[in-house]
Amino acid sequence: MLGKPSQSERLSLEEASSDPAFREIVAWIGKFLCSPHAELGRAGDVCPFAKTAVTKNAIEFFRNASVDTDSLEEDMRQHLTEFEQGDRADIYRCRIIVPTQLDDAAHAVQSVQRALKPLFVERHLMVGQFFQDCDEPGLWNPDFRPLRTPVPLLAIRNMVPTDVAFLYHDASYLRTYLDKFGSRGSSALRQFEMTREANK
Known part of the structure; x- marks a missing residue:
């Protein structure tokens, strides 16, 4: 069994809920992902899996201490390896990695997601980039911006x-x-x- 990634520290939901950087993410999950939105372009919650993921305590939170993009990318490779060891049939499993030591975390998140997406997809995993000004459009409304989060982060989950x-x-x-x-x-x-x- 692999240990935790070298640049990441795991937080429980309780720890994340009280941590300054993470409590905004926890609130975003509850208020945004787990709710309908007028601009979404379809019925239902913004993320159809989020509410059950929260109920099942299936979301893992990690504080990442990488100091540059290269170390963040290397750490994400370790996260990928660890994530593969879990239940590959569980569609609610999600790992959220928040880099807290980077001067331009949004740029690093974009760069790492772009570089590693082929590797993740090859392993039947998805890796997403989220940050304050993310311009990726919604699937059902091109004017909707569902990947905008209070702080930059990367998310890993099983492909569905x-x-x-x-x-x-x-x-x-x-x-x-x-x-x-x-x-x-x-x-x-x-x-x-x-x-x-x-x-x-």
Whole structure:
């Protein structure tokens, strides 16, 4: 069993809720992700998995002490290895990593996510970048900005069939997705393409 990543310290939900950097994230999960939003573009909560993840205590919080982008990337590779050791069928598992020692954490988060996404997708995992001014549009409303958080962070979770929307525009990612989900993935892909056409 691997130890904790060298640049990261794990926090319990109680510790995260009282920590200055993390309590904003805990509040964002509860008030934003676990609630509907007028600009979302569909019915339901912003994240359909968040409420159950909170109930199951399936979200892990880590304070990251990396001092540059390279060390953050290396630490994220260790997080990937550790995450793979857990339940790969649990769609509610999520690991949140918050770098607290970087001068430009938002830039580092973007850079590391971009560099490591191919490796994560190859392992049937998703890695997301979140920060205050993130311009990534929502899936159902291009004017919605769901990845804006109070502090910069990276999030890791298991790939799910609805991730076709995040992988559609890269042929390699899409092949990996279809290899994992088979006929279920093909159905999700057809549904996604039909929805795209209908919304044009």
